[in-house]
Amino acid sequence: DAGVTQSPTHLIKTRGQQVTLRCSPISGHKSVSWYQQVLGQGPQFIFQYYEKEERGRGNFPDRFSARQFPNYSSELNVNALLLGDSALYLCASSGRTGGYNEQFFGPGTRLTVL
Amino acid sequence: GIQVEQSPPDLILQEGANSTLRCNFSDSVNNLQWFHQNPWGQLINLFYIPSGTKQNGRLSATTVATERYSLLYISSSQTTDSGVYFCAVWGKLTFGKGITLSVRP
Numbered sequence: 001d002a003g004v005t006q007s008p009t010h011l012i013k014t015r016g017q018q019v020t021l022r023c024s025p026i027s028g029h030k031s032v033s034w035y036q037q038v039l040g041q042g043p044q045f046i047f048q049y050y051e052k053e054e055r056g057r058g059n060f061p062d063r064f065s066a067r068q069f070p071n072y073s074s075e076l077n078v079n080a081l082l083l084g085d086s087a088l089y090l091c092a093s094s095g096r097t098g099g100y101n102e103q104f105f106g107p108g109t110r111l112t113v114l
Numbered sequence: 115g116i117q118v119e120q121s122p123p124d125l126i127l128q129e130g131a132n133s134t135l136r137c138n139f140s141d142s143v144n145n146l147q148w149f150h151q152n153p154w155g156q157l158i159n160l161f162y163i164p165s166g167t168k169q170n171g172r173l174s175a176t177t178v179a180t181e182r183y184s185l186l187y188i189s190s191s192q193t194t195d196s197g198v199y200f201c202a203v204w205g206k207l208t209f210g211k212g213i214t215l216s217v218r219p
Contacts, residue, residue: 033207037155042200042209056206088155092207103147103207105157 002027004093004106012112013081021076021109025093031055032074033103034066035090043090049074078111086113116141118203120210127191127217135186135213137201145204146177148186150197151212157200160186191217 005024013019025032031050035043048056049068068074072093078085088110092103117140127133139146148160161168161175163184168175172191177184188195198212 035207042202042211043157043207045206045208048206058206090155090157101145102159102162103202104159105149108155110155 004091004104006089006091006106006109008109009107010110010112012114014114015081015083017081017113018077018079019081019111021078021089021091021111022073023076023091023093023106024073025091026104029093029095029104030072031094031101032068032072033092033094034074034076035092036060037088037090037108038084038086046076081113083113086111115206116143116203116208118201118208118210120199120201120213122213123211124214125216127215129191129193129217129219131191131217132187132189133191133215135188135199135215137184137186137210139182139184139201139203142179142182143203145207146184147202147207148175148184149200149202150195151200152197160199188215191215193217193219 007022033048034046037043045058047066052068063079066076088108090108091106094101094103119138121136149157163175163177165179172189174187200212202209
């Protein structure tokens, strides 16, 4: 079975632009979470979606938004890009929301903002 | 929120040596995972271990939830074990800062 997939793999944008990142969960998984990992740090939680509803939000500005589609895939949107948004963006899927569920990560999208 | 501390921050081993990586967390949790991040950024699941002990080949892990810590053991280390090891606990899957392991031939 395919694991979590993300697209694109790499992306270069300039300050002020907008970007959309995509994630497809493992087949049968209904929960998708997004994380930002800057160089030298651990991933930071951005959003969790379950059954198309937002179930959690991390400490990120309103420039960050996300949604989940009926097929459980998800998009992360970032508006008005800043240099500090340069990072590896990771998507994870799990079978359920809340505790007692193992998260599986995709390969990530590496975003560079110039 | 939950605080996750990993130690040591860096570890250098000779191939064949054993090592213990530690993860302390500040509150009770019902989800703890260990990951290995490869040089390309992929997070590879090692263990899902909210409590108890598990083993997978040369790797094993123990979580003592009542004392709020988890240990990852690597035996007979190989150069391919090099990379960054993260533990993460539920609380919006809060990650530690990671342990950078370098195994020298």
